[in-house]
Amino acid sequence: MEAAAGGGCGSGPPLLLSEGEQQCYSELFASCAAAGAAVGGPGSGPPEAARAVPSAATAAAGPVADLFRASQLPAETLHQITELCGAKRVGYFGPTQFYIALKLIAAAQSGLPVRIESIKCEVPLPRFLMSKTDAEIRFGNPTELHGTKVQIPYLITEKNTFKRMDDEDKQQETQSPTMSPLASPPSSPPHYQRVPLSHAYGKLRSNTEQMHPAPYEARQPLVQPEGPSSGAPGTKPPRHQASLIRSFSVEREPQDNNSNYPDEPWRITEEQREYYVNQFRSLQPDPSSFISGSVAKNFFTKSKLSIPELSYIWELSDADCDGALTLPEFCAAFHLIVARKNGYPLPEGLPPTLQTEYLQAAFPKPKRECALFDSYSESMPANQQPRDLNRMELSVKDMADFPVPTQDVTSDDKQGLKSTADEALPRDVSEDPATSKDSNSLKARPRSRSYSSTSIEEAMKRGEDPPTPPPRPQKTHSRASSLDLNKVFQPSVPATKSGLLPPPPALPPRPCPSQISHLRVNSKRSAQRRPPTQLPNYGDFRLQKQSEQAPEAEIHPQLNRAPSQAAESSPAKKDIPYSQPPSKPIRRKFRPENPATENQDTSTAVGGPASAATVKPHAAVQKQSSKQKKAIQTAIRKNKEANAVLARLNSELQQQLKEVHQERIALENQLEQLRPVTVL
């Protein structure tokens, strides 16, 4: 877990936090974020303001600075820490930056040098001297490792007690015994100092006390099925603590932090909801009416989930089982699909955050002024950032690749599977490094979301029809296009087609080495080949005929093989005549040097032109005796040219072979595709 958390960290060495550290840091972060909002926003609805603040994922700079100053480190150390954690680089304190900063503070307080490597060390929790933060009391003593499960309830109790004391000073004394093991400094001064900070909490608590217990209790059982069994014991102690504390009307915010994490996958963020609503509207213009079952089925089938899974998701989301989806039901179903695509296991029951009442309450008032929603509000600032990051990372990445989950999402999957209170924080931290990468683009994402939604629509529509395979290249030399052979042949092709000029002149130099030996043998053939091969196809026939006529060099049988292989595919036939023209002119040059250049060359088409050409060479041959030296030189030159042409021809034939193989594979594929149909 922690290794995963470390791995998720984008920059610098992995951030390894122990359970206790994660707990403390997350609480600190939550308090700083909320405090920042509380300080900055109006008194009445600071948490809402906090939520409305776009930088929901960040801890406000004010309380963070206060916190850092409270650590009693020298200013330059704090500057160093701030730089190291990257807050200056990104411009704000995201979760990762905050956690790294806390760790560095702890390291600095322990006397370790402030460096990135320090965050790898095991250090006690950072100590913050007072002032407006909760941190001091909490971390007065390093509560490092009492054991995960024990620690959480302690901390929860602690936090709960603190919060409670903010509201009611009554139980302060009763709580002090529980605080004592954890906090050495007297509780009362920090308590009073924390009043302004927790002011917002108090208001929320008073509003939402009654509402909380039920939903959270309901959520707890859902937490467990979602998470592995190991999470169950972890959630129980906090729950018991919470139930105890609840009797004192304590806000269960820390519990929310822990219990909400497992629900995170099932919480719909604002951006997600907007996207879902848009999709709903695309299917059904009236947001207040239903989407019929068949329409929804077609839509969700595009997600490429299996039908049983889709059926189960429908079961979960269609609360009234009427075969139609209202907007909240649709959002829930869509969200479940998104989560499933990301690898989250489907829940046994519909999570409360996805239930119709909840969504209906949240939906009409996107600013969450709704009372029911307010009940979760105090948890929003705390949870919003990690959750939003998680959601957005989850959803944006998922939506962007609706048919295909991304790798980042798979890392979320592993994290998402550990939806337990114990692992919630580690997961949160592990997600934070992952999401910190996205935190930079966090603000950009909502803007880009509109684009992603369209892309998802396209993706889904594309998904509906599996993309047709690209048309197989025809006999065009698609691969050979990169070769010069195409260019070589193209000019020759028009040439052949236009005037058949090349054919007459030369014998193809292909069978050069053996050809020469054969040339003399087949001197007689030249006459036979006289009939000009004016048609390339004619040349094919000649090729095949001449194959019987023996001595053509190996290339001739090769050429015949090539045409025979390509016999199924006509283009090969065209290829051969194409291949012939270039050789022909060269061949022609051979003749002068070879007295008996019988255009043997195996390619018959060449034979045709060769036959015509042989007549001329004969005449030239007769003169050779007088021009032997010249002939030798020209022979050398022509040998070289022949070599080049033969090489080209060889490569071109290989290309042909490849293409023929391709075509064969294509045909086999088509055959296979057709087969199941015919079987029916």
Added chain:
Amino acid sequence: MAVCVAVIAKENYPLYIRSAPTENELKFHYMVHTSLDVVDEKISAMGKALVDQRELYLGLLYPTEDYKVYGYVTNSKVKFVMVVDSSNTALRDNEIRSMFRKLHNSYTDVMCNPFYNPGDRIQSRAFDSMVTSMMIQVC
């Protein structure tokens, strides 16, 4: 209490069949199958003149030594067959009717799922859980 619950499609093939004791499952399948004849008999006897008034609940189809078989048919000729243990004498007719009603409601919910093609096997978890509750409660 139900030892075996089966949902039979109109064409008399099973859409869903589940037995509580996993052994002797074949025996229960066979019993359900043979009970279909009785169901058809009852339907045809009732159905001619009284199609509208035909009772969905068919009552006891036939008792054997160890078991009693009850039947229920919907308007779309989907049959529910339930095998109960004869030793459970406390099981009253009303309870059987209510169990069939629950079955029918769950079946309707399954039908409402657009991803369910009528004629497929029922694989709904909600339906499973409901049947499980029926089979366990009386045991």
